[in-house]
Amino acid sequence: MSFRNFKMVDYVVYGRGSLNQLDEILAPQRKGDAPMIFFVDQFFAGNNAFLSRLPLRGKDKVVLIDVTHEPKTTYVDALKDALKAEFGTVSGIVGIGGGSVMDMTKAVSLMMTNPGSSADYQGWDLVKLPGVYKAGIPTISGTGAEVSRTTVLTGPVRKLGMNSDYTPFDQIVLDPDLLKTVPVNQRFYTAMDCFIHCVESLTGTYLNAFSKAYGEKAQDLCEEIFLHRSDWDETSDEKLMMASYAGGMSIAYSQVGVAHAVSYGLSYLLGTKHGIGNCIVFDKLGEFYPEGVEKFKKMVALHNIEIPQGITKGLSDADFDKMIDVSYGLPPLWENALGKNWKEQMPKERLRALYEQF
Template identity: 75%
Template sequence: MTFRNFKMVGYVVYGRGCFNQLDELLAPHRKGDAPMIFLLDHYFENRPLARRIPLRGKDKVIFADVSYEPKTSYVDRLATELKQEFGTVSGIIGIGGGSTMDLAKAVSLMMTNPGSSADYQGWDLVKLPGVYKVGIPTLSGTGAEVSRTTVLTGPTKKLGMNSDFTPFDQIVLDPELTADAPVNQRFYTGMDCYIHCIESLEGTYLNEFSKSYGEKALQLCQEVYVKKQGWDADSDDKLMMASYAGGMSIAYSQVGVAHAVSYGLAYLLGTKHGIGNCIVFDKLEEFYPEGVREFKKMVEKNKIDIPQHITKGLTDEQFNTMIDVSLVMKPLWENALGKDWEKIMTRDRLRALYEKL
């Protein structure tokens, strides 16, 4: 039997205020006058964090437009513009939520790999290491800081660049950066972590490696969203580690039904990942009964509205587009339903599920 030998993040620094070490972390990786490129979530334009970035020489801050999840066309445009302006760069630093970090990973890879990022949507298609890349989350929950994928919406599908070259070389986990996150966004992103823990822990791919990280991440999510009254600094600390552990839990397993279905929503309707998972998971009692019950309690306790009826009025063609995108996610379906998943999740059954949303 052959066991997966997966690539993890190179270096991790954790702690309140550790963002202040960024300059010294980057220094050894600067190559002559080739700049560091900081992709910063556009939310931070004209906010204090933008002024804290340690710029040197030709370094550049690009405010990443993550109104929608990253598109392959946006990745390609950024990489092309950077090559034209600088020739090469020393590194790409993604500062923001999951979309910004995914964008940074993808741009790093496209600085060295030919063609379009759409050519690499799939598993183990990337052939060359990207430039040095750093992930700095300002929201906790996606696990993008540790995952081996970068989720992109391409011309025909929403699918990640899943490869051993995708993980960050360095991540900076500073809970202070998440302190001012909008309440709803913090919940949706935190639930991304909760949901992928449930999917991993109840999946057919589960082993003790995944279980160890998944159980800890789930426990931390429950402490923050079920047991705590109100939000505090301790909540930020716990959720940041839940995100890390949750991302590690799926390194050796996979996510499941909620993620597979939400990919269709994102592709057709532009629904953001965290809220999309919440919309889908809310209707998945038949697959994850205990998890969905607890999820509904967390929604109620935290006074969050989950959008309803978002697929009402869609055409047959639109439903088929979502179904096609979702069914491409074969490892997710196999993890959720087993090797015979295609007999279980028929197109008609998936259509009925989309109609509930």
């Protein structure tokens, strides 16, 4: 029997105010006068109080990342080309923001050293060379992108991650103070990505003690924050940041399931953001995850969150076929959810009927 040799993040610093250590963390990674590039979520544009905290040295540059849409391979390639044209090489890339910025940082880091287009590397273990140094600093928690070995990208024909041992960050900085500016609805949608990770991992066929230990703790933390109370206190951001980390670790040695497999189709066709897309789908998955969906609906009601409805109404047969093809292109997710005979349990007709509910 062969066990996967799991690559983790090399270094983790956790604590309120830990962003202030970034200068000393980056110093040993600087290579001559090659700059550090700071990919910063466009949410912070004009926020000089925040941007002034970044330890810019020499030719270092801040690049505001447009997160209007899910990360695209064309965007990754354009950023890579621009950096190579301006600097030739860089010391590293530091991503500061949500899951989309984490994914863009990991992807551009890899493409600074690997030839061709990022679309060439959508799949499992296709990346052949280590990227430039990369650090992740999440300012919203739930996706687990700060710890995962994938960077999820929408390409010309698919939405699929660059899954490889070269993808994880070299360093992450977990500073709960950075979560306080997140809008309430967005915080919920992204946190539910973590909760749904855990439900899918803990009920999947790939479940093992490693995944279970992290998944149970992450789910407990999500429920402490969103199921057992309606307010937000000073410990909530700390719990959510660690739930995201543990949730990401849970799926690292197992897999996600039906909600993610289906929401990828929505995202590819309609551009639905990952967190809210998972919520739209999970809301209708009571037959697959009865206990998890019941808890989810209670959390939605308790926090007065709106889950969009009717987003697939009026789509053409070709549209539904495209979503089904994207979803079907994720066999590990379906196998984790339904077993090796998943295609018999989820024929395209059944998947079409499921998409019509959204």
